[in-house]
Amino acid sequence: MDFTISEELKSAQQLAQQILGDFTSVDQLKVIEKQAERMDTALWRALAEAGLLGLDIPEGNGGIGLGFYSLTMLCEEVGRTVASVPVIPVLVSAAGTLRRFGSDAQKDHWLSAIASGATLVTAALEEYNNDDPSMPGSSAQKMDGGYSISGTKICVSQAQSAARILVSARAGDDLVVALVDPRAAGVTLNAQLVTTGETRHELVMNKVQVPTADIIVTGREATEAMEWALQATRTALSAMAVGVCDKMMRITGSYTSEREQFGRALATFQAVSHRVADCYKDVECLRLVTQQAASLLDQGRPADEAVLMAKIWCGDVTHRVSQASQHCHGGTGVDRDYVLFRYCELARQIELTAGSSARLMGELGQDICAEYLAKAG
Amino acid sequence: MNIELTTQQKALQMEVREYMKTVMTPELLEEMKIDDLKEGGGPEFRKQYARMGADGWIGLSWSKELGGREMSHVEQYIFTDEVVRSGFAYPFLTTEAVTPVIAANANAEVREEVVGGVKQGKVTIAIGYSEPNAGTDLASLTTRAERDGDHWIINGQKMWTSLGNFADYVWLAARTDPDASKKHKGLTMFLVPTNIKGFSCNPVHTLGVRTNATFYSDIRLPDKYRVGEVNAGWKLITGQLNIERLSLFTHGQVDSLYQGVCEWAAETPAPGGGKIIELPWVQHNLAKVKTGLEVVKLICWKQAWTMDQGPLNMADASVAKVYSSEFFVELYRMLLEVMGQAGTIATHSPGAVLKGKLEFRWRVGAVLTFGGGANEVQRDIIAMAGLWMPRTR
Structure with missing residues (x-):
């Protein structure tokens, strides 16, 4: 048992903090927020130049190969600064899946371009009422030279600017994981405004022809790929939530220590300070389950239950810390000239992405039932 | 990692x-x-x-x-x-919390007598901190120790002296300077042999287990039983609190209860067919218990690991105490809910589930949120030490 974070990872984290800090003043955030499809391209470039887009991309493919755990640390820092950079869809869901399940030719073609910041490949894992990409409603039909894919994916980040969008579809009993070109015939992108205030897209695919070169994996391996992608995405969301919640809680601690009512700082009321102390406790719990899930995935060990529990905590803690922070701020917290609303919006977005707490609690309960029924024989 | x-x-x-x-x-x-x-x-x-x-x-x-x-x-x-x-x-408090302090601070003869006895599993020590009017505000305790040559005359009453009915000593906090500028500065620690004249013990029956009220009436205690310097007792009390907490909340016992209830629910038929564990609300409770228990395990491991690296951060120690104590109480309830009425059948009565262990744990669990430092005090510590917020008043 060892909770040590290596010096190498700590340096990468400090570098990320420094760069993210340089790009996320309130004025800078406001400029980016005016964009339709939000993306701080200058920041993305700076992260690329520092090597941070290639944390979980092998050295042979233009990355620095520090592994999945280091990437979750980057996600945490992005959460802490509410920066508009698509680290999870691009680096975790898409690049992470490509590096583990793509062919050599695909890895050569895409990974170094992602690491250098030249190209965006995003992922569309969710459909309406379905957050499990290993059981999609979208369908694929084999044809000469590739597959024809139809179906609808929702809330896709960077759908317009990405060179490809990673999707899964069902071909009979088989699963297909493919890269869809958003400019291909049969693709329609419909703008969707989401809680964070950014525009994402509904991706409607109507018999989109995907050439063999863009088919990542099929069959049993495709199911493994999507299970990995979902676990990695949930873990990365939990890591981002650690950053978001840790920062919200600290903002609230500082605010209530300075704000005076009845002639004294709000924080000197136990009713107030205890609510913030509970946030501290919640963040620590979330941090521990997230670290556990991330380190298991990093080592390629089974992480199913650890990830479920991390995302359940993620959903609960984002909700509780966000509400407590808003409450303790009074009217200031909801004012868009103050920084807190961005954290609250991102918290809610994370909470409802890739499975809510209630839905995952149901799944975990079914797993427990199956485990013990099997034992009882 | x-x-x-x-x-x-x-x-x-x-x-x-x-x-x-x-x-x-x-x-x-x-x-x-x-x-x-x-x-x-x-x-x-x-x-x-x-x-x-x-x-x-x-x-x-x-x-x-x-x-x-x-x-x-x-x-x-x-x-x-x-x-x-x-x-x-x-007796974890004897072996882990008190004995190391005695070893470091007691006079050679007493150290030999007590530490040697504990090592052989022959000596147990009860804790004499709380009093009828000194609980959370421990430093306001009033049990007096007055010097009389090379003896101390001790008078007062302690409350919740668990193990006091069979322990060989009481690890006693007493006031030696009633005029100290701050009340925690006037305290000294003693070891009181329970066979000494003037010591007596009355049972106090609680919701859960038996504990005791202990009485100290003109006890003449040789100075060799004083531990540490006169009026320097407070840091001997507080220095061991983190270690004490490491044995208060552990994962294994509650994990066994969780597993026991899962096994019971997988074997027990539900009224409408199938097993209890197939009911959605049962699965929901079990999943909530598992999700919370995982953090108990991780907090315990992280605390122990951190203590091997250096001192434990005060806020993190308090987080562990608040989280675990409040979750244990929730866990007992959620597991008892699964059993329903059968969860009320006491140990040794026919029909008791898991030998009534959960019924009993709930009884004992009532003390968790205030014992070992009330959770309100722990939250004050978290806000101050973890977030640099001002002291509440």
């Missing part, structure tokens, strides 16, 4: 688990049916405690000079976790 037990740590875990099965003899289980002996003190308890001493299981964390094995905190936690899981009333 690798949050799993190593092969060696797992081996230790299994070694302790197997050993403790031999400690929990049928005779001991029979003896523990008697209310007053649930927390130890009976002849079979004494026999098994002494056997643990003879087999070298007491004082694993102590220094080699004291005859310990200088085990790391992580190893010590693994030991504690398994002992608690076994149900043995091991």
Whole structure:
């Protein structure tokens, strides 16, 4: 048992903090927020130049190969600064899946371009009422030279600017994981405004022809790929939530220590300070389950239950810390000239992405039932 | 970052688990049916405690000079976790909290007498901190110790002196300077042999187990039983609190309860067909318990690991206390809900589920959120030490 974070990872984290800090003043955030499809391209470039887009991309493919755990640390820092950079869809869901399940030719073609910041490949894992990409409603039909894919994916980040969008579809009993070109015939992108205030897209695919070169994996391996992608995405969301919640809680601690009512700082009321102390406790719990899930995935060990529990905590803690922070701020917290609303919006977005707490609690309960029924024989 | 037990740590875990099965003899289980002996003190308890001493299981964390094995905190936690899981009333406060302080601060003769006795599993020590009017505000305690030559005259009353009915000593906090500028500066620590004239003990029966009120009436205590400097007792009390907490909340015992309820629910038919565990609300409760329990495990491991690296951050120690105590209470409820009415059937009554262990844990669990430092005080500490917020008033 060892909770040590290596010096190498700590340096990468400090570098990320420094760069993210340089790009996320309130004025800078406001400029980016005016964009339709939000993306701080200058920041993305700076992260690329520092090597941070290639944390979980092998050295042979233009990355620095520090592994999945280091990437979750980057996600945490992005959460802490509410920066508009698509680290999870691009680096975790898409690049992470490509590096583990793509062919050599695909890895050569895409990974170094992602690491250098030249190209965006995003992922569309969710459909309406379905957050499990290993059981999609979208369908694929084999044809000469590739597959024809139809179906609808929702809330896709960077759908317009990405060179490809990673999707899964069902071909009979088989699963297909493919890269869809958003400019291909049969693709329609419909703008969707989401809680964070950014525009994402509904991706409607109507018999989109995907050439063999863009088919990542099929069959049993495709199911493994999507299970990995979902676990990695949930873990990365939990890591981002650690950053978001840790920062919200600290903002609230500082605010209530300075704000005076009845002639004294709000924080000197136990009713107030205890609510913030509970946030501290919640963040620590979330941090521990997230670290556990991330380190298991990093080592390629089974992480199913650890990830479920991390995302359940993620959903609960984002909700509780966000509400407590808003409450303790009074009217200031909801004012868009103050920084807190961005954290609250991102918290809610994370909470409802890739499975809510209630839905995952149901799944975990079914797993427990199956485990013990099997034992009882 | 690798949050799993190593092969060696797992081996230790299994070694302790197997050993403790031999400690929990049928005779001991029979003896523990008697209310007053649930927390130890009976002849079979004494026999098994002494056997643990003879087999070298007491004082694993102590220094080699004291005859310990200088085990790391992580190893010590693994030991504690398994002992608690076994149900043995091991006196952790004696071995882990008080004895190391005595070893470091007591006079040579008393150190030999007490530390040696504990090491052999022959001595237990009760804690004499709380009083009828000094609980959370411990520093306001009023039990007096007045110097009389090379003796101290002790008068006062202690409350909640658990084990006081069979312990060999009470680790007593007494006021030696009533005029100190701050009330915590006028306290001194003593070891009071319970066979001394003027000591008496009355049972206090609680919702859960028996504890005691202890009385100190003109006790003439030789100065050799003073531990540490006069009026320097406060730091001996607070210095051990983190270590004490490491044995208050452990994962194994509650994990066994969770597993026991899962097994019961997988075997027990539901009224409408199928098994209890197939009901959605049962699955929901079990999943909530599992999700919360996982954090108990991680917090315990992280605390033990951190203590091996250096001092424990005050806020994190308080987080562990608040989280675990409040979650245990929730866990007992959620597991009892699964059993419904059967969850109210007491140990040894026909139809008791899991031998009524959960019914009993709930009773004992009532003290968790205030014992070992009230959670309100812990939250004050978290806000101040973790977030640099001002002191509340």
